[in-house]
Amino acid sequence: MxxxxxxxxxxxxxxxxxxxxxxxxxxxxxxxxxxxxxxxxxxxxxxxxxxxxxxxxxxxxxxGAVKPVVAWSPTLFVVEPAPIVSTVERLTRKGGREVVGRCPTRADAEEAAVWLVDRLSRFAPQLRATATVEPGGGQFLLVAHAGTR
Known part of the structure; x- marks a missing residue:
């Protein structure tokens, strides 16, 4: 220990x-x-x-003995953000990509992408995370990509 x-x-x-x-x-x-x-x-x-x-x-x-909740920054404009802990567990286990939220503007999505990569680098240092912004349906999708180190 x-x-x-x-x-x-x-x-x-x-x-x-x-x-x-x-x-x-x-x-x-x-x-x-x-x-x-x-x-x-x-x-x-x-x-x-x-x-x-x-x-x-x-x-x-x-x-305690329950799964922790890791909050998204309240300064970000992300609609229906995915739970960070569950997202990290799936990306660690499977790799690949996952849509983790939607943003009304590209600027909001890019700000959220930078924050997400920074947060994941500290929360799950074993995960090599990146984030991209993809247009979709009049909004911008925030997509997390991961591999292991």
Whole structure:
């Protein structure tokens, strides 16, 4: 198992769930304090080396034993965005491409594509993700493409 400092440095002191900064000097008992999420491991088993992720204590607690929800940025104009966690799971397992949202303008879609690639690079570093914008039906489709590293 890695130490808090090792995981924090590897994850650039950002919470893998909410993508907000984690204060390395905050108390581990504080809601915004650092915490290590061991990932999905069966009960009684140790986490695989390197599978731990940095999270705020509150984010880690809120996640509990349910699948985490990773929000899209509220500053983006994306209609019916796909759930990020499910999208990452499918792209990791199958590769290929997946439409993850629709945008009313090309500029909105391009802004969302840049944000998505940046977010996925931190959320799922093992995934080599790119995003493209494709016109379709009077709107612009945001398409995620992936392979593994």
């Amino acid at each position: 890695s130490t808090l400092d090792e995981v924090g440095e590897r994850d650039a002191w950002r919470c893998w769930l909410c993508d907000e900064p984690v204060d390395p000097d905050a108390s581990v008992n504080s809601d915004r304090g650092p915490s290590i999420d061991g990932g999905a491991t069966p009960k009684g088993k140790k986490a695989a080396p390197g599978s731990e992720r940095l999270a705020h204590r509150a984010c880690n607690t809120r996640k």
